[in-house]
Structures are given as C-alpha cells and as structure tokens.
Amino acid sequence: xxxxxxxxxxxxxxxxxxxxxxxxxxxxxxxxxxxxxxxxxxxxxxxxxxxxxxxxxxxxxxxxxxxxxxxxxxxxxxxxxxxxxxxxxxxxxxxxxxxxxxxxxxxxxxxxxxxxxxxxxxxxxxxxxxxxxxxxxxxxxxxxxxxxxxxxxxxxxxxxxxxxxxxxxxxxxxxxxxxxxxxxxxxxxxxxxxxxxxxxxxxxxxxxxxxxxxxxxxxxxxxxxxxxxxxxxxxxxxxxxxxxxxxxxxxxxxxxxxxxx
Amino acid sequence: xxxxxxxxxxxxxxxxxxxxxxxxxxxxxxxxxxxxxxxxxxxxxxxxxxxxxxxxxxxxxxxxxxxxxx
Numbered sequence: 001x002x003x004x005x006x007x008x009x010x011x012x013x014x015x016x017x018x019x020x021x022x023x024x025x026x027x028x029x030x031x032x033x034x035x036x037x038x039x040x041x042x043x044x045x046x047x048x049x050x051x052x053x054x055x056x057x058x059x060x061x062x063x064x065x066x067x068x069x070x071x072x073x074x075x076x077x078x079x080x081x082x083x084x085x086x087x088x089x090x091x092x093x094x095x096x097x098x099x100x101x102x103x104x105x106x107x108x109x110x111x112x113x114x115x116x117x118x119x120x121x122x123x124x125x126x127x128x129x130x131x132x133x134x135x136x137x138x139x140x141x142x143x144x145x146x147x148x149x150x151x152x153x154x155x156x157x158x159x160x161x162x163x164x165x166x167x168x169x170x171x172x173x174x175x176x177x178x179x180x181x182x183x184x185x186x187x188x189x190x191x192x193x194x195x196x197x198x199x200x201x202x203x204x205x206x207x208x209x210x211x212x213x214x215x216x217x218x219x220x221x222x223x224x225x226x227x228x229x230x231x232x233x234x235x236x237x238x239x240x241x242x243x244x245x246x247x248x249x250x251x252x253x254x255x256x257x258x259x260x261x
Numbered sequence: 262x263x264x265x266x267x268x269x270x271x272x273x274x275x276x277x278x279x280x281x282x283x284x285x286x287x288x289x290x291x292x293x294x295x296x297x298x299x300x301x302x303x304x305x306x307x308x309x310x311x312x313x314x315x316x317x318x319x320x321x322x323x324x325x326x327x328x329x330x331x
Contacts, residue, residue, distance in 0.1 A: 084278035220305040
C-alpha cells in the first residue's frame with residue numbers, strides 16, 4: 001500500500017469509528033430499555049438498506065462520470081462535507097460550541113424510550129425498531145458517503161470498504177464488551193482528525209478535477225503529485241489551530257472575593 | 262411531494278449541514294479557478310497550489326462571518 005492508500009484507509013477507519021460510536025449509543029439505549037430483538041432487527045434492516053444504497057450509488061457514479069468529472073464532483077462534495085466537520089471541530093476547540101457527549105445523548109435516548117408508550121404489532125416493538133433503523137442508517141450513510149467518495153477518487157474501493165468494515169467491527173466488539181455507550185472514545189478529537197483528512201484529500205481532488213473543463217479533459221497536476229496531499233493536510237491543520245486561537249472565547253474573569261478573608 | 266422534499270432535505274443536511282456559507286465558499290473558489298484556467302490560461306502547476314490557498318482563505322472568511330453573526 002502507498003501513502004495515499006494509507007491515508008485513505010485511516011480517514012475511512014476513523015470516520016467509521018466515529019459514526020458507529022454514535023449509532024451504538026442509540027442501539028444500546030433502545031435495546032437496554034425496550035426490546036433487543038426489535039432493536040437488532042432494526043439494525044439488520046438498516047445494514048441491508050445501506051448495502052443496497054452503496055452498491056447503487058457506487059455503480060452509478062463509477063459508470064456514468066469520466067475520471068476528472070468524478071474528481072471534481074466528488075472532491076467538491078467531500079471538501080464541503082469535510083469542512084463542515086472541521087468547522088465544528090474549530091468551534092468546539094475554541095469553546096464556541098458544546099462538546100459531543102455520548103453519555104448525555106444515551107441518557108436522552110433512554111428517557112425518550114421509556115416515555116414512548118407500547119408500540120407493539122406483529123411481535124415487534126416498532127419504536128425500538130424504527131429508532132435503531134434510523135440511527136444506524138443515518139450514521140451509516142455518512143460512512144458510505146466517505147467510502148464511495150474516497151474509494152472512487154483514489155481508485156481503491158477495496159481499501160475504503162475494508163477500513164469501514166474494520167471500524168464497524170471494532171466498535172461492535174468493544175460495545176459488546178462494555179455493554180454501554182462508548183463515551184471514552186475521544187470522538188471530538190477523532191472528528192477533528194477526519195475533518196482534516198477530508199479537507200486535505202477533498203481540496204486535492206476538487207482542484208485536480210477542474211481539468212474536465214480543458215480541451216484534454218485530463219485531471220490537473222499538483223506540484224509534487226500525491227505528496228501535495230500531505231502538504232494540504234498540514235496546511236489545513238495549521239489554519240485550524242490559528243482559527244482556534246483567534247476565535248477562542250476569553251476565560252471569564254475570576255469574581256473578586258468580598259469576604260475579606 | 263413530501264418524500265421528494267424530505268429526500269432533498271436529507272442530502273442538504275448531510276452535505277451542506279449547518280453552515281451554507283462553507284458550500285458557497287468552495288463553489289465560488291472553484292468557479293474562479295475555472296475562469297483562471299480557461300480565460301487566462303494559468304498553468305496547472307501554478308493554479309493548483311494557489312487554489313489550495315484560496316480554499317483555505319475562503320473557509321476562514323466563511324467561519325469568521327458565521328462567528329460574527331452569532
């Protein structure tokens with residue numbers, strides 16, 4: 001595997017872990033408070049829907065778009081998507097947005113599950129089925145989006161799919177062992193890292209894909225070829241640290257004591 | 262109609278997310294890059310790093326506007 005493939009694998013693996021930790025919180029809350037059978041059936045249905053969605057979207061994109069157009073369209077989408085993650089990371093690190101807290105989300109999901117009345121039909125608890133289906137599908141679509149965009153742009157779908165599957169299995173095994181939400185996973189830091197990788201690869205491919213508008217319709221060359229990706233990731237990191245420092249909210253001034261002691 | 266609206270909203274939330282200014286910043290920067298490439302014939306080895314820097318500047322501006330708005 002070359003450097004680009006390692007970067008591709010790392011980005012997809014981390015994204016997969018982050019999204020699956022969020023899905024696991026919802027699944028655990030439904031299973032532990034309502035019905036494990038219905039919850040797991042919801043998870044199964046979501047995985048089938050995700051597999052069908054991946055196959056259809058991947059085939060359509062790979063078949064209908066020429067390489068440079070694919071890089072422009074997918075690189076652009078990946079860049080916008082990655083910059084949203086980076087924006088949240090910068091706002092969280094500078095104290096302008098609350099940190100993502102799995103324990104709090106788990107408590108909210110448990111409260112909602114207990115509050116919902118009996119929704120049983122055909123031997124299934126449809127509340128836990130639907131909530132777990134929605135949670136796994138929505139979080140999974142983000143992973144699928146990254147797998148398809150990264151895999152097609154880098155021309156290495158096996159690495160992208162393999163990394164996503166490893167991420168899902170890792171979260172699943174640890175989740176079963178812990179039997180609760182994985183609040184110890186440094187999700188905010190992981191999202192920051194994935195945001196940087198998406199921004200780096202996304203800007204490389206989006207700009208490269210502008211070549212579709214030239215007469216040759218060939219991708220544009222970056223100085224240093226693939227090495228430019230590393231430079232871009234480093235530059236995005238430098239910019240994000242600068243923004244965190246610039247946007248950081250000042251610490252509240254200590255209240256002076258009036259007791260005299 | 263409701264399904265189409267819901268489908269569109271889902272993709273908008275997934276890709277564009279909370280801050281549309283970032284999407285606009287990326288699209289405008291790439292559009293300027295295309296004009297520079299086609300109308301002025303800027304060489305690829307010059308244009309690519311310049312656009313990389315421009316994308317970063319556009320992101321910083323979008324974020325600054327967002328923070329100032331809050």
